[in-house]
Amino acid sequence: MTNHDESAAVRPLTPAWVNRHLEVGERIVGTEALRGGITAEMRRLTIGTRDGGTRDLVLRTFVDVEHAGDWLNREAGALTLLQETGVPAPGLVAADPGAAHCEYPSLLMTHLAGRPVLDDEGLETRVPLLARQLLAIHALRPAERPPQYVALTTADTVVTPKGADAGAWAAAIDVIRRPVPTYEGRFLHRDFHPGNVLFDVPPSRPTGARITGVVDWAATSWGPVDLDVAHCSTNLALLHGPAWGLRFAEAYEEAGGVLAADASERLYWLVRDGPAISEEVQQVSRPWREAGRTELTTRAVEGRLDAYVTALMDSLG
Template identity: 80%
Template structure:
């Protein structure tokens, strides 16, 4: 049985809904909060099986329901399409996108072994692995395309960090005032970054899972590459953002041919982070990267945007 605190964490209607999707004779025996999510609450549920063993499921719950139905439907669709694809994604068990059965919109999925790795140590090995995994995702050709990507910022909503290189930021903002370059559409994760990739606990040289498919989209490969590059730059320093772009091409990925087109996508994602630096960095601090204060991340973002303009501008 769940203890009192755990029963409060997983609401009664949600517990009943989860129980309906278990095998005969199975029961929920334990609940544990998972950290790292920004938009949803995540819990690992230990399920007692009929033979006396256990298996784990993951419950994703949106308490803030503004985008919940859209995101949960997209994630459910993506997980269904990814089954058997070779991409290590969770398996869909059930989804309640409108909270017809649960207290809040929820999705139940299988649990993947592994852990996120945010340390600087071993980065030389992990970056090529991340790049190869993203190339594999972009190679997917689903029977039904997800909806087209949505840009996460505009030139007028960018927040220039205090003390930033004003000339570089003004030039970067001018870049995204232009129309988006033409592109060949690809299946995008749309939030592919170290916080959503699991590595083997015993051998960090192997990816065991890619999670959080709630914003799956159709768009340019450059956009997914840019998002991971920005996150690597903020986590580990600007040079790692640029290295990821190289690693993606080394892994066989194809990006925009013109430097101006690459710059557009890279800058667009970097500037999007300017609006929510504190929110982006909070899960990293929760995971132990206490040096990544909002100010430190702002400084890295400034250095990264400046490096992009110096390199490709």
């Protein structure tokens, strides 16, 4: 078996577990570490097949992560549900959320073609595609609802970036202190953003991009669609500038999505997500730099987050 790099190596107990879920005559012939994850280790496993060919699987491992078992149970449930829908998602092969067989909680799934695209080029095409894909996720009606969403920040834990517009951030924090608006619950991905969406983009024609998959379903929840829209909006603002964060909500509505009608309620959900990233800018920006966006330093991302929160307060506050 070959490893593309040392970090791709699979721990001793895990290959035996993987092998139990392969077809007769198949074996692991190669591993490759996949970049871009924040909480989980991701590896592509190349599987040698009986006819001499190969196929790929993906191994997702949570190392010393609190609530890993819950997350993997959610993901396994979501992947099972999604196989009966038109949402492009990996197929579940096996899950070991309690680490009964592997060193750490792990999940084995099929590998999807495509890659995350984080470049500015072609963004005008990709944003409507992202909006339509998220709308399709929200249209799902599972027989069993996933757990209720959990807010990722509180008014007392927000970290105002150094040099930020103090007035805008104080106003945003006051918004979070308001009572939670009433909403109609829907199936949420809860971590939908460009880094978790795979695209096929023709090299000579960025406008021909198409979505080939949506990954990372570990945070699947039940809650307001505004929250999923807010999360993707924030990520777009940090990757491409505040205007794109504001644009995504428009694209979602253009696709047929329905957001909170009241401006103050919309602001609540948008602000509920943005400042949450203030507590983990360094962790969020690192995978983007590893993917080639080297200009997105922690300081640069903090600056974009400040500009986005300020723009939200100016437009809806």
